[in-house]
Amino acid sequence: MEPKDRSQMTDEASPEHAGQGSPPPVIAQPGPARMIEAIQCLLRADAKRARRFLAFVEKSKMGLEHLWCAFDENQTVKASAMATLTPGRTAMLFATQPKSRRDLEATGRVIDATCRSVKKAGVRLAQSLIPPENPLEVEAFQAGGLHKIATLTYMERSVPRRKERIEGRLPQELDIQTYRPHLRARLEALLAETYQDTLDCPGLSQLRTPSDVVEGHIKSGIFKPEWWTFLMKNDVPVGISMMNVSKSKESVELVYLGLTPEVRGRGIGQALMAHALREISGSPQKTVVLAVDDANEPARRIYEHFGFRSTARRHAFVRSLDAVKR
Numbered sequence: 001m002e003p004k005d006r007s008q009m010t011d012e013a014s015p016e017h018a019g020q021g022s023p024p025p026v027i028a029q030p031g032p033a034r035m036i037e038a039i040q041c042l043l044r045a046d047a048k049r050a051r052r053f054l055a056f057v058e059k060s061k062m063g064l065e066h067l068w069c070a071f072d073e074n075q076t077v078k079a080s081a082m083a084t085l086t087p088g089r090t091a092m093l094f095a096t097q098p099k100s101r102r103d104l105e106a107t108g109r110v111i112d113a114t115c116r117s118v119k120k121a122g123v124r125l126a127q128s129l130i131p132p133e134n135p136l137e138v139e140a141f142q143a144g145g146l147h148k149i150a151t152l153t154y155m156e157r158s159v160p161r162r163k164e165r166i167e168g169r170l171p172q173e174l175d176i177q178t179y180r181p182h183l184r185a186r187l188e189a190l191l192a193e194t195y196q197d198t199l200d201c202p203g204l205s206q207l208r209t210p211s212d213v214v215e216g217h218i219k220s221g222i223f224k225p226e227w228w229t230f231l232m233k234n235d236v237p238v239g240i241s242m243m244n245v246s247k248s249k250e251s252v253e254l255v256y257l258g259l260t261p262e263v264r265g266r267g268i269g270q271a272l273m274a275h276a277l278r279e280i281s282g283s284p285q286k287t288v289v290l291a292v293d294d295a296n297e298p299a300r301r302i303y304e305h306f307g308f309r310s311t312a313r314r315h316a317f318v319r320s321l322d323a324v325k326r
Contacts, residue, residue, distance in 0.1 A: 025070035025078060025106040027113045034077065038069050041096050042080035066091070066121070068113045070106035079107040081114040081144075083126065088208065088216025091118040093128040095144070098136040108143025115145060119321040125207050126321055129314040138315060146317040150201045151294045155308040159252060162282030166306070168274025170231070171266075174238070176275065179228035188214055190230070190237045194258030199296040207320045217255045221246045227279055231259070231272055238263045241276040245285060252280050254290035257299070270302045277306060 030038035039050040057064060066083040081095040093114060098107050115126045128146060130137050138148070160166060170176070179187060188210035195205035208216075221244035231239030242255040254276070259269055280288065290308065292299050 023073050025072060025109060026075075027068060027070055027109055029067060030069045030077070030080075034069070035064070035067075037077050038067060038080045041069070041077045042067075042082060042094065044097060066114055066117045068110050068117060070110040072106075079103060079110045081107070081110040083114050083118045083123075085118065085121060085123060086216065087219035088212040088214075089122060089124040090208075090212070090216060091121075091123045091126050093126055093141075093144075093146075095128075095137070095140060097134060098140050101136065101139075104136065104140055104143055107140040111141060111144025111146070115319055115321060124212065124321050126319045128317045130317060132313055132315055138317075141317045144319075146319040148315055149203050149318050150316045152291045152314050152316050153294055153300070153310050154289065154291050154312040154314070155303050156251070156287045156289045156311055157307045157309065159283050159285050159288055160277050160281035164281060166274050166277050166281070168271040170268065170271045170275065173233060174263075174268070175232040177230040177232050177237075179225050179230060179240075179242075181225070183230075184214060186230075186237060187240065190240055190260070191256075191258070193260045194240065196261050198258070200258070200293045200299060201316065204318065207318060217242055217244075220244055220255055221253055222249070227252075227276070229272070229275065229279070231263075231268070233263065239268065239272055241272050243276055243280055243288075245283075246289070250285060251287045251289045252283060252285045254288065264298075269298065270305060273302050273306060 035054065036047055036050050039045070039053055040047060043049060043053060045053075056062075062084055064082065066085075068081050069077045070079040072078050079096040079098075081093060083091040083093050085091050093111060095107055095111050095114075096103070098104055118126060126146065128141055129152070130141060132151065191210050191213055192205075195202075198205070224244050227243035229241045230237045231241075239259040241257045244253050244255050245251075246253050257269065257273060257276070259272070277288070288308075290303065292303060294313070
């Protein structure tokens with residue numbers, strides 16, 4: 001839709017005045033006629049790159065139903081934000097990177113509108129990943145109602161060769177069991193236990209149900225249940241490792257590795273990681289990738305032990321949409 005007359009704006013789109021002499025931005029969806037301009041603003045790109053992006057969106061069936069813009073008094077697009085729906089009732093947000101502090105209000109308001117848009121689509125958690133070197137972008141997402149939950153380090157290593165020796169054996173009292181779909185309830189209960197006193201994005205477990213988490217993990221790439229492994233002690237699950245193939249089919253992703261509190265601190269996490277790497281050895285993908293909370297030093301040491309190296313860092317921001325007020 002085109003920008004609305006301010007007198008006709010809803011509470012969702014209508015902003016408050018930020019100060020004297022400066023009219024508030026109008027928050028609205030761009031409509032087909034303004035789509036290129038909206039994408040140019042979103043990407044800080046020229047029209048040619050915006051058209052390539054739109055072609056990618058059409059080919060990948062990503063959808064632009066959650067694209068919103070902030071229009072100034074001249075109906076020029078000052079900021080854009082969009083969301084892509086992701087499994088487990090989540091959405092990933094992207095927004096125009098502010099050039100100066102003057103851009104923060106418009107960007108924050110359009111992020112907020114995008115959150116409210118995906119809320120109506122059944123999304124319960126909005127999230128965004130922001131490079132640490134972009135402090136104004138951090139402030140914009142904070143203005144849009146998101147808060148920082150962790151700083152993530154992305155790591156990778158090559159997929160183990162079939163004959164590669166990977167050291168690390170589980171204690172005799174522990175057994176391995178492969179995940180099967182009928183064990184989903186067991187997995188959901190186990191995940192809740194592994195979140196107790198976790199160092200890995202500890203606040204996130206309070207914002208999503210175990211069912212949503214599992215659904216997100218299953219659909220995060222190409223589901224490989226044979227690479228999902230329960231760690232069992234006396235027939236009771238005490239740990240889990242999950243690997244999937246990425247959607248591009250070029251890498252294997254460690255989706256999750258977790259232990260219950262009773263078996264932590266004994267080197268078992270390292271042994272479970274060794275087992276997971278042996279399971280994928282010889283796979284045709286080039287790399288194994290993962291993300292870890294910077295605060296989770298024990299996990300970082302495990303990954304570094306197996307040759308993972310850091311490739312990028314991102315601030316993880318989230319907003320619980322259950323808290324959105326109507």
